[in-house]
Amino acid sequence: xxxxxxxxxxxxxxTKRHADGTLDxxxxxxxxxxxxxxxxxxxxxxxxxxxxxxxxxxxxxxxxGYHMAVVRFKADGTDxxxxxxxxxxxxxxxxxxxxxxxxxxxxxxxxxxxxxSLIVVGNVLGTGGWTGGTAFIxxxxxxxxxxxxxxxxxxxxxxxxxxxxxxxxPEMPQGGYVVAGASQNSAGKWRFGAALLKKDYTPLSxxxxxxxxxxxxxxIVSDLTAVDATHLLVAGTTNDRMAALRLQILDDHVHPIxxxxxxxxxxxxxxxxxxxxxxxxxxxxxxxxxxxxxxxVRSLRDxxxxxxxxxxxxxxxxxxxxxxxxxxLDAAGQPDVGFGSAxxxxxxxxxxxxxxSSLTAFTAMMLQGxxxxxxxxxxxxxxxxxxxxx
Numbered sequence: 001x002x003x004x005x006x007x008x009x010x011x012x013x014x015t016k017r018h019a020d021g022t023l024d025x026x027x028x029x030x031x032x033x034x035x036x037x038x039x040x041x042x043x044x045x046x047x048x049x050x051x052x053x054x055x056x057x058x059x060x061x062x063x064x065g066y067h068m069a070v071v072r073f074k075a076d077g078t079d080x081x082x083x084x085x086x087x088x089x090x091x092x093x094x095x096x097x098x099x100x101x102x103x104x105x106x107x108x109x110x111x112x113x114x115x116x117s118l119i120v121v122g123n124v125l126g127t128g129g130w131t132g133g134t135a136f137i138x139x140x141x142x143x144x145x146x147x148x149x150x151x152x153x154x155x156x157x158x159x160x161x162x163x164x165x166x167x168x169x170p171e172m173p174q175g176g177y178v179v180a181g182a183s184q185n186s187a188g189k190w191r192f193g194a195a196l197l198k199k200d201y202t203p204l205s206x207x208x209x210x211x212x213x214x215x216x217x218x219x220i221v222s223d224l225t226a227v228d229a230t231h232l233l234v235a236g237t238t239n240d241r242m243a244a245l246r247l248q249i250l251d252d253h254v255h256p257i258x259x260x261x262x263x264x265x266x267x268x269x270x271x272x273x274x275x276x277x278x279x280x281x282x283x284x285x286x287x288x289x290x291x292x293x294x295x296x297v298r299s300l301r302d303x304x305x306x307x308x309x310x311x312x313x314x315x316x317x318x319x320x321x322x323x324x325x326x327x328x329l330d331a332a333g334q335p336d337v338g339f340g341s342a343x344x345x346x347x348x349x350x351x352x353x354x355x356x357s358s359l360t361a362f363t364a365m366m367l368q369g370x371x372x373x374x375x376x377x378x379x380x381x382x383x384x385x386x387x388x389x390x
Contacts, residue, residue: 010039012055014077019368033077037088039069041106043122045364048112051075056107056120059090067092068107068122070137070144084141091135091144093124105133109162111177115139121163121179124149132160132181134201147201152183152193152208159190162224166196169229171251174199178247178259180221180234183208191219192234196249196259205258209245211238211273219243225299225307231262235299235309238273242280242297242309242327265333278333282325282344284314300365300372305331308372312361313346323348324360324376349378 014033016024023031042057052072059069067090072083079087093105104125111119116139124133132150137143151158160181168175177197182190196205211219217239225233227246235244246265251257263276270279286296300308307329315321323346328339335343348356359379366373 009060010041010057011036012039012042012071014045014053014073016077028077033073035071035073035079037069037071039071040066043106043108044110046110046112048072048116048118049114050116052080052116053077054110054112054118056110056122058104058106058122061090061092061105066104066106068105068120068133068135070107070110070118070120070141072141082140089137089141089144091120091137091146093126093133093146108160111163111165119163119177121150121160123159123161123181129157130159130184132158132179134160134163134179150179150181150195152181152195152206153185157184158182158193159220161220161222164224164226164232166232166249167226167229169249171230171249171257176204177201178224178232180224182218182220182236189216189218192221192236192245194221194234194247194259196257204256207259209234209261211243211277211279220296222297223299225301227301227305233299233301233307235297237285237297237311238279240283240285242278242282242285242311242325244278244299244307244309244329244333245276246333267333268335276333278309278329280309280325280327280344282313282327285311285325298362298365300367302367302370302372306336307331307333308365310362310365310374310376312359312376315346320358321348322359322361324362324374326362326372326374351378 012035016027016031018024025031038059040058040060045055055071057069058066061067071088072080074080093103107120107122109121118137120135122133124131134147136145150160160179162180164178166176176199180194183193184190192209195203219238221234221236223235230249233246246262247259248262250260267277273279297311310326312322313325315323325346327344328336330336349360351357357378362374362376364375
């Protein structure tokens with residue numbers, strides 16, 4: 001997570017807790033590590049196969065631009081000087097278009113390979129508008145190789161917010177990757193975009209999906225969740241609502257291997273939206289496609305095949321108050337009526353015996369056994385970010 005401060009505007013804050021939620025005071029300083037890595041913002045955190053902690057985001061660059069930022073810590077939270085010499089590096093996509101202008105480059109997501117190398121994806125703003133950017137980072141951090149831009153439609157602006165590794169399967173014996181974000185149409189609106197890539201990053205299938213007719217709403221992917229080796233859940237926003245659909249990696253021996261809409265994910269048939277999609281009844285979900293660093297909808301799948309979506313929404317009854325929202329779907333993409341009220345529950349993080357934060361926003365999730373743990377941000381400068389277990 002991050003907090004305000006530092007030379008670049010944001011500090012990295014890491015916190016380690018025991019399974020019962022109490023701080024692990026043997027780790028870092030009483031369970032916390034705070035580092036000024038000269039970051040403008042933090043977008044994602046992962047653990048590599050060696051247990052090291054990798055944080056990605058953006059760092060200020062000369063001339064008003066930004067570079068993708070990658071910072072690595074050892075498992076004990078100390079700086080990893082074996083990575084790029086001091087534990088961090090900036091990845092520049094400047095002059096991609098030959099203009100010589102500084103670019104705005106923001107890392108959004110990363111995956112760690114067994115070797116310790118990283119693949120980082122994010123967004124690059126150049127003279128031609130937004131495009132997705134992908135970079136390969138060697139395990140020692142001494143090689144940072146941009147792999148080219150990513151667009152989901154020829155010549156159209158695009159953003160890439162998530163990357164997911166695809167396991168080996170009969171359809172893809174070598175495995176591969178899926179990257180997802182959004183593509184901007186001619187009306188200036190965004191719609192879901194995803195690409196299936198080989199291990200050498202060669203595209204196998206690039207597709208877009210809309211929830212409504214083009215031009216009616218911005219539709220932005222903010223998370224990817226593996227269902228099994230050939231199915232994945234794509235989550236984000238449409239028209240300030242949470243939105244999700246399920247894709248399958250399909251080899252039907254008629255068309256080349258491709259990403260297809262999974263019609264067994266029935267969804268909830270909201271009026272005005274296409275079928276085989278889930279669209280939340282709650283509104284007010286932030287849907288800023290590129291200017292914000294933090295994805296606004298997170299997704300998680302449990303062992304029973306149910307899907308949990310989490311975000312933040314404005315309170316329908318209290319002005320200037322924002323609630324953490326969690327919605328659970330069954331395996332068919334329909335609201336799980338056994339969860340909360342008609343499948344959804346909202347939360348306010350307590351800041352005293354009688355008071356609550358005016359902002360509770362879930363930005364990360366994990367499973368602890370069968371119980372989901374949600375973490376995020378709150379508005380109280382005297383307290384760290386909230387973590388709740390359902």
